Amino acid sequence: MDLFTALPAGLVKVQLEKAITQVRAGRATALRDAGAALSGGEDEVDEEKEWLGEGGEGAFEFTQMQEVGTSVGVVGGNVVQGKERGDVEGWWAWIAELL
Numbered sequence: 101m102d103l104f105t106a107l108p109a110g111l112v113k114v115q116l117e118k119a120i121t122q123v124r125a126g127r128a129t130a131l132r133d134a135g136a137a138l139s140g141g142e143d144e145v146d147e148e149k150e151w152l153g154e155g156g157e158g159a160f161e162f163t164q165m166q167e168v169g170t171s172v173g174v175v176g177g178n179v180v181q182g183k184e185r186g187d188v189e190g191w192w193a194w195i196a197e198l199l
Contacts, residue, residue, distance in 0.1 A: 121160045
């Protein structure tokens with residue numbers, strides 16, 4: 101594992117979930133601002149269609165994607181481990197599972 105740039109799979113997953121939570125919070129603010137500026141009618145913002153995960157409330161977790169039939173997994177591994185072949189078994193198992 102490249103200790104200078106690589107992170108464990110669990111930490112990558114947590115950081116991705118935090119980043120998506122921040123994007124959702126930013127979008128929620130933008131949608132509220134846009135909705136307030138609109139006069140209604142056909143231009144009305146349908147916030148329900150704009151969310152990723154459970155209605156956009158609270159922190160995002162990849163488990164929320166299961167409600168729309170999408171499974172997200174974060175699998176760790178490395179291609180080279182010193183002079184030896186790296187650990188890619190998790191990736192092969194994931195590919196085989198999807199075929």
